[in-house]
Amino acid sequence: MTTSGGPTENPFLEIKDLAVAFPTEDGLVRAVEGVSLSIERGRTLAIVGESGSGKSVTAQAIMGLIDRKSAKMTGEIWLDGQELVGMPADELQALRGGKVAMIFQDPMSSLHPFYRVGSQITEAINAHRKMGAKAARAIALDMLRRVGIPAADRRIDDYPHQLSGGMRQRVMIAMALINAPELLIADEPTTALDVTVQAQILELIASLQGEFGITVIMITHDLGIVADVADEVAVMYGGRIVEVAPTGVLYAQPEMPYTLGLLSSIPRMDRELSERLEPIPGNPPSPISLPPGCVFQPRCTYSDRVAAGACLNVRPELLETSAGHLVRCHLPAEERRQISRDVLNVLAGGS
Amino acid sequence: MTTEAGEILRVSDLRTYFPVRSHGLIPHVVGQVKAVDGVSFTVGSAETLGLVGESGSGKTTVARSVLMLVRPTGGEIVIDGQEITHLSSKALMPMRRKAQMIFQDPYNALNPRHTVGGIIGAPYRIQGIQPPGGVRTAVQALMERVGLNPEHYNRYPNEFSGGQRQRIGIARAIALRPKLIVCDEPVSALDVSIQAQIINLLRDLQHEFGLSYLFVAHDLAVVRQISHRVAVMYLGHLMEMAPRNTIYAAPLHPYTHSLLSAVPIPDPVLQKGRSRIMLEGDLPSPINPPSGCVFRTRCFQAQERCSVEVPPLVELEPGHYVACHFPVATLPAGVGIARDVLETEPGVSASGLQPAGGQVSSAQLDSLPADDRPDSTPLRPQERVRRSR
Ligand SMILES: Nc1ncnc2c1ncn2[C@@H]1O[C@H](COP(=O)(O)OP(=O)(O)O)[C@@H](O)[C@H]1O
Ligand SMILES: Nc1ncnc2c1ncn2[C@@H]1O[C@H](COP(=O)(O)OP(=O)(O)O)[C@@H](O)[C@H]1O
Ligand code: SF4
Ligand SMILES: [Mg+2]
Ligand SMILES: [Mg+2]
Numbered sequence: 001m002t003t004s005g006g007p008t009e010n011p012f013l014e015i016k017d018l019a020v021a022f023p024t025e026d027g028l029v030r031a032v033e034g035v036s037l038s039i040e041r042g043r044t045l046a047i048v049g050e051s052g053s054g055k056s057v058t059a060q061a062i063m064g065l066i067d068r069k070s071a072k073m074t075g076e077i078w079l080d081g082q083e084l085v086g087m088p089a090d091e092l093q094a095l096r097g098g099k100v101a102m103i104f105q106d107p108m109s110s111l112h113p114f115y116r117v118g119s120q121i122t123e124a125i126n127a128h129r130k131m132g133a134k135a136a137r138a139i140a141l142d143m144l145r146r147v148g149i150p151a152a153d154r155r156i157d158d159y160p161h162q163l164s165g166g167m168r169q170r171v172m173i174a175m176a177l178i179n180a181p182e183l184l185i186a187d188e189p190t191t192a193l194d195v196t197v198q199a200q201i202l203e204l205i206a207s208l209q210g211e212f213g214i215t216v217i218m219i220t221h222d223l224g225i226v227a228d229v230a231d232e233v234a235v236m237y238g239g240r241i242v243e244v245a246p247t248g249v250l251y252a253q254p255e256m257p258y259t260l261g262l263l264s265s266i267p268r269m270d271r272e273l274s275e276r277l278e279p280i281p282g283n284p285p286s287p288i289s290l291p292p293g294c295v296f297q298p299r300c301t302y303s304d305r306v307a308a309g310a311c312l313n314v315r316p317e318l319l320e321t322s323a324g325h326l327v328r329c330h331l332p333a334e335e336r337r338q339i340s341r342d343v344l345n346v347l348a349g350g351s
Numbered sequence: 352m353t354t355e356a357g358e359i360l361r362v363s364d365l366r367t368y369f370p371v372r373s374h375g376l377i378p379h380v381v382g383q384v385k386a387v388d389g390v391s392f393t394v395g396s397a398e399t400l401g402l403v404g405e406s407g408s409g410k411t412t413v414a415r416s417v418l419m420l421v422r423p424t425g426g427e428i429v430i431d432g433q434e435i436t437h438l439s440s441k442a443l444m445p446m447r448r449k450a451q452m453i454f455q456d457p458y459n460a461l462n463p464r465h466t467v468g469g470i471i472g473a474p475y476r477i478q479g480i481q482p483p484g485g486v487r488t489a490v491q492a493l494m495e496r497v498g499l500n501p502e503h504y505n506r507y508p509n510e511f512s513g514g515q516r517q518r519i520g521i522a523r524a525i526a527l528r529p530k531l532i533v534c535d536e537p538v539s540a541l542d543v544s545i546q547a548q549i550i551n552l553l554r555d556l557q558h559e560f561g562l563s564y565l566f567v568a569h570d571l572a573v574v575r576q577i578s579h580r581v582a583v584m585y586l587g588h589l590m591e592m593a594p595r596n597t598i599y600a601a602p603l604h605p606y607t608h609s610l611l612s613a614v615p616i617p618d619p620v621l622q623k624g625r626s627r628i629m630l631e632g633d634l635p636s637p638i639n640p641p642s643g644c645v646f647r648t649r650c651f652q653a654q655e656r657c658s659v660e661v662p663p664l665v666e667l668e669p670g671h672y673v674a675c676h677f678p679v680a681t682l683p684a685g686v687g688i689a690r691d692v693l694e695t696e697p698g699v700s701a702s703g704l705q706p707a708g709g710q711v712s713s714a715q716l717d718s719l720p721a722d723d724r725p726d727s728t729p730l731r732p733q734e735r736v737r738r739s740r
Binding site: 050150164194195197203222224228230247251262263269270275284 | 405406512514515542543544545546547548550551554569571572573575576599609610611612613614615616617618619620621622623627629630632633
């Protein structure tokens, strides 16, 4: 993955310098600033970060779900050669649920409580192609089976409230996939589920991706899920991408101090226990009053190593440190790598 | 029954059922939710017992029952030597000095109309205790101790972040220097960097005050970090209970194996080479639990016997309790987590507990009395053990 230059052929999805801000009574909420990303067809990109870092707003921007009357949005989003930011609302509408689809943490944000799940799916079919009721129902039933709904021929006439959380999640996935999308954005799709059901859903998404060649953006705060599903990872903090890397590189050679902080904060089952975790001190910044320099500076334990107080005053840029690996940090690359080796060594049980 | 020396909580055969009412004009009881159905465990002094399980397994009901926030249907609860299930609300007051609770949701657990000082100081007023130096001094010392700015004494909960609100809840819980704190998902709603701060705080307070925790959570990695022993719950029953390292490195119950294998590990090399045991479907209804072993409808080990006979919770090796007719020591290669890493862990020092060590050998199983001996049948054909991809 690259954000600039790059291969001659255009990536399937390319975001350039996206910014989304919401004017509110308390001030301007800078939810997303300077986000640039690209994904090749058929790959899985994970966007990881804590709550409020701008993950969902980025997803909503790609889906054309940002209300242009109340929010300020700039930048470019190119999907398979089409620019989405300036696209008229009716064309965006046609893309949504067709070429691009989205699933959410809460399935009831896609499902209507008063309609049977089958009729909601057939309605989604009819929004994009015309066919008879019988044929549509047959396609809906087939999809419900594919996402692993047991006794789908009976469940198709259930109302959402008659289904368990895991089953509702599957129905939402069936609905998202019904028009064979090329891009699926999954925004924390398993956060509300138990690990056992989460395993089922992740497995389902992976197998459907294999079957249909879908490109997936997986939004999560769980570094375990990222390790499980992602080809590439973008780490978000304070409305910006602070590190991008192929998944293996992000875990083996993370360079941004925030990424290191995340990896040190999580208790994990695959390592020797350490008596204490090493949390990132303090709290995330408010998007209304972001720090003027590096947005992570107030919590960064390494910023005093950078000359002339640059971290306090100058916004670092997202720069390539090795092929496909970009980092937004003022620390010299050699110093970052040394810090990274030291931190990972401690995490691995060394000292 | 009383608690043994060094034991702060003893729960015996706890049952908490909720009535299910019809929705008709004259509502009447049509059934029972057996939220907790015969659960027994102890928590030692300065020990943390982790309680894990899927949502709906009855963890919160255990937590609330232990503190009599919901009246148990049956069983005994002994806190610091005193049986409490027969006590009136008034007679429970002295118990509340010894045992406190921390809740999951720092947003709902605090009264928004009270100042932080009022919230943290409430236990003194309720118990009619005048701390040395006065309530304000004591509360500000508590605020300092849990990492809050004592100058924020007069602020309201909505002025604090999620992590800070959880600190408020913790300060209130430790105000009366209790011996036991029941924590119900205390870090589940927090972001990982804040979660780590709170876990460290709870650990430090335990060392400082000799606190015991009953720590309820669904995140297995969090529970491993904080617990000395772990109990695994499913549909109102304990499935397995053992020292921490045994649960994570050498579990025997098929449900524990399934849970552990489902947790994605933050290491792409390990994780992408792992397999999961897929549990089919969801938790059955606790109104109509399966006959025999409640886990049998989702279990890869289940056989005929599991549907007719309830497996008792049996001590298969010292301190390691398992409720299963067909426990499994070894999973097929690639399933589960990297055991070699876990087995080299040092013992747990805080409570003097030692891990029970390796897996149950056939010799150990043979030495069990015949009635307690689980049938050691090899794992069934692997149709339900799937590769990740
Ligand atoms: N419609 C909106 N109006 C005002 N602020 C918003 C709106 N949507 C999101 N935000 C704010 O933008 C920031 C980023 O939000 P979001 O993308 O939802 O974060 P994440 O998904 O990473 O948790 C947050 O501070 C959030 O409160
Ligand atoms: N007050 C109540 N009335 C009726 N049913 C309840 C009540 N509280 C809990 N339950 C039921 O008891 C079971 C266990 O719930 P709970 O203890 O909250 O589980 P957990 O905390 O493990 O998710 C669930 O089926 C739940 O619906
Ligand atoms: S008793 Fe049977 S059904 Fe229950 S966990 Fe053991 S093998 Fe599975
Ligand atoms: Mg979000
Ligand atoms: Mg609960």
